[in-house]
Amino acid sequence: MSKNRELLSKIGLRLDGRRADELRRIRCKLGVFTEPDGSAYLEQGLTKILAAVYGPHQVRGNRSKAQHDAAVVNCQFSMAVFSTGERKRRPRGDRKSTEISIHLRQALTAAIKTELYPWSQIDVYVEVLHADGGIYPACVNAATLALIDAGIPLKEYVCACTASLANNDVPMLDISHQEEIIGGPTLTVAALPMSGKIVLMEMSQRFHVDHLQKVLEKALQGCRDIKHILDEAVKSHIQDVGSSTGWANTT
Amino acid sequence: MPQKIHIRLAAHRVNASVAVNRRVPKIFTPGQVITEQNEFMRGHGTYEEEGFLKSSVAGVKEQVNNLISIRPLKSRYNGEVGDVVVGRITEVQQKRWKVDTNSRLDSVLLLSSVNLPGGELRRRSAEDEHMMRQYLQEGDLISAEVQSVFSDGSLSLHTRSLKYGKLSQGVLIKVFPSLIKRSKTHFHNLYVGASIILGNNGFIWIYPTVTNSEDGVGGFVQNLEEVVSRPERETIARLRNCILALTQSKMMLFDTSILYAFEESQKYSVPELLVPEAMVDVAILTQDRLSMAENS
Numbered sequence: 001m002s003k004n005r006e007l008l009s010k011i012g013l014r015l016d017g018r019r020a021d022e023l024r025r026i027r028c029k030l031g032v033f034t035e036p037d038g039s040a041y042l043e044q045g046l047t048k049i050l051a052a053v054y055g056p057h058q059v060r061g062n063r064s065k066a067q068h069d070a071a072v073v074n075c076q077f078s079m080a081v082f083s084t085g086e087r088k089r090r091p092r093g094d095r096k097s098t099e100i101s102i103h104l105r106q107a108l109t110a111a112i113k114t115e116l117y118p119w120s121q122i123d124v125y126v127e128v129l130h131a132d133g134g135i136y137p138a139c140v141n142a143a144t145l146a147l148i149d150a151g152i153p154l155k156e157y158v159c160a161c162t163a164s165l166a167n168n169d170v171p172m173l174d175i176s177h178q179e180e181i182i183g184g185p186t187l188t189v190a191a192l193p194m195s196g197k198i199v200l201m202e203m204s205q206r207f208h209v210d211h212l213q214k215v216l217e218k219a220l221q222g223c224r225d226i227k228h229i230l231d232e233a234v235k236s237h238i239q240d241v242g243s244s245t246g247w248a249n250t251t
Numbered sequence: 252m253p254q255k256i257h258i259r260l261a262a263h264r265v266n267a268s269v270a271v272n273r274r275v276p277k278i279f280t281p282g283q284v285i286t287e288q289n290e291f292m293r294g295h296g297t298y299e300e301e302g303f304l305k306s307s308v309a310g311v312k313e314q315v316n317n318l319i320s321i322r323p324l325k326s327r328y329n330g331e332v333g334d335v336v337v338g339r340i341t342e343v344q345q346k347r348w349k350v351d352t353n354s355r356l357d358s359v360l361l362l363s364s365v366n367l368p369g370g371e372l373r374r375r376s377a378e379d380e381h382m383m384r385q386y387l388q389e390g391d392l393i394s395a396e397v398q399s400v401f402s403d404g405s406l407s408l409h410t411r412s413l414k415y416g417k418l419s420q421g422v423l424i425k426v427f428p429s430l431i432k433r434s435k436t437h438f439h440n441l442y443v444g445a446s447i448i449l450g451n452n453g454f455i456w457i458y459p460t461v462t463n464s465e466d467g468v469g470g471f472v473q474n475l476e477e478v479v480s481r482p483e484r485e486t487i488a489r490l491r492n493c494i495l496a497l498t499q500s501k502m503m504l505f506d507t508s509i510l511y512a513f514e515e516s517q518k519y520s521v522p523e524l525l526v527p528e529a530m531v532d533v534a535i536l537t538q539d540r541l542s543m544a545e546n547s
Contacts (some may be wrong), residue, residue, distance in 0.1 A: 023313070031325075034498070034499075037325070037326075038325070038329060055327075055355070056327060057327070057355060057356075058355075058356050058357045061514075075283055091370065111281075113298065117355060118355060118403060119356060119403065120355050123484060146307070148280070148281060148309045149324065149325065150326070151308055151309075151310070151324070151326030151327070152308070152326075153279070153281075153296060153298075153307035153324030154281040154282070154307055154309065155282065155298070155300075156281050156282025156305075156310070157280075157281055157282060172385050175337050192282075194282045231280050234280050234309050235278050235280060235309075238278045238309055238311075238324055239270075239275055239278060240268055240270055241272060241324050241325075241501050242275070242276075242278075242311070243270035243275065243431065244268060244269055244270050244271075244500055244502055245272070245324070245429070245501055245502065245503050246281040246499040246503065247276060
């Protein structure tokens with residue numbers, strides 16, 4: 001299969017017509033719900049994600065989880081039954097979603113200034129509406145937007161991106177589902193793009209260490225590009241809301 | 252009576268924005284450098300890294316002398332002393348109630364900071380502690396004032412005035428706290444035949460106007476037998492829908508804006524006011540009237 005369907009054609013185009021260093025189209029929207037404190041919708045190519053943030057609020061349920069010096073970050077990842085090609089009921093708490101929840105928490109705790117909210121809890125709920133590759137990075141990006149919408153202090157944006165290696169030579173950005181299936185190692189990186197810190201890195205298969213540096217560099221470049229796109233969206237959203245309220249209570 | 256149900260496609264969504272073109276202040280986003288000089292003090296929404304003062308939330312800058320802070324447009328309620336809040340009792344503890352006020356920690360209402368029935372000068376006894384659940388139990392709604400802010404950020408409330416106390420019949424709406432305009436009074440008796448409490452914490456309580464002023468809404472009496480007439484209930488429902496319309500378009504809520512919206516909404520019936528187009532229409536008309544009143 002990988003013989004007749006190349007990841008990168010001779011003229012340098014990928015299956016969906018992108019070049020190797022191009023992201024899929026990102027569209028996003030902040031404040032899509034009124035009930036949670038913050039929410040966001042994000043489309044990355046065909047991958048569609050909804051994220052909602054509740055909190056910081058008093059720790060409910062298990063009181064002993066509360067920390068005296070930091071907020072508890074609680075993430076929950078789930079996929080809609082209709083999100084993939086085959087319709088499948090996915091019970092909460094299966095291995096895959098637990099893993100993504102933990103990874104999500106790891107990436108978000110690195111960015112949230114949790115020390116400002118002792119005895120509190122921040123809940124992040126992420127739902128995949130349409131899965132088309134790069135689910136985890138899209139979830140991180142959507143969750144970042146939702147956190148910003150909720151007015152929760154972050155050190156900076158946390159963005160994630162995937163990268164792969166085509167024809168054993170060319171690094172490729174933002175892998176779609178189709179490309180994931182064809183094969184090739186996928187490197188997922190979540191980073192704080194402004195300071196260049198990596199908060200999470202994951203590889204689907206092994207590849208030669210010689211290639212790692214350039215693939216990683218490409219993924220980080222993707223994170224920076226995504227940060228710019230998200231930043232634009234946040235600014236235009238704030239401008240919109242601020243103009244409606246008449247910038248009340250501001251000088 | 253069968254209800255007409257509207258189901259619409261996402262593509263037909265109405266743009267609720269009523270933004271007017273004005274001077275836009277500079278917007279800061281998380282991680283953005285505010286200033287490179289270190290003579291400034293860091294306030295809320297900022298942090299210091301490598302000598303730079305950086306923003307940690309998305310919002311606008313506020314500067315008081317040397318203190319720089321970034322205020323997000325939306326956040327949990329940050330209480331200040333003297334604020335009027337509406338809250339819900341979540342827990343009854345020893346000598347205190349825990350109240351959910353949309354703040355980041357539950358607020359405290361001490362038994363010693365409420366007016367118990369029987370006059371202000373009544374002595375509190377051990378019996379009162381056992382009676383606490385009779386006064387307020389889990390799920391009850393109260394209006395109160397912020398008495399003090401504890402060091403960990405949680406609030407202490409008091410209801411030592413006849414205007415505060417348990418709420419009985421009415422409608423609660425939750426909006427974002429930043430949409431409530433701070434004003435001298437947050438209790439309004441609207442001439443349209445209903446009263447409203449605009450809690451600073453984003454909880455809004457609409458209730459039928461009480462005619463005999465001596466009991467007010469305060470105290471712990473909850474008269475659930477009293478029948479609220481249909482016109483009164485319709486007024487309350489209309490007010491609620493108007494507030495929802497203003498909230499959807501992110502407009503500030505205060506007595507004038509709510510009254511204007513109420514007047515502009517008269518051409519719609521109460522259920523029609525829940526249709527997105529009607530909501531935006533009401534919001535735009537209100538916005539126009541507000542800016543006209545402002546310019547004249």
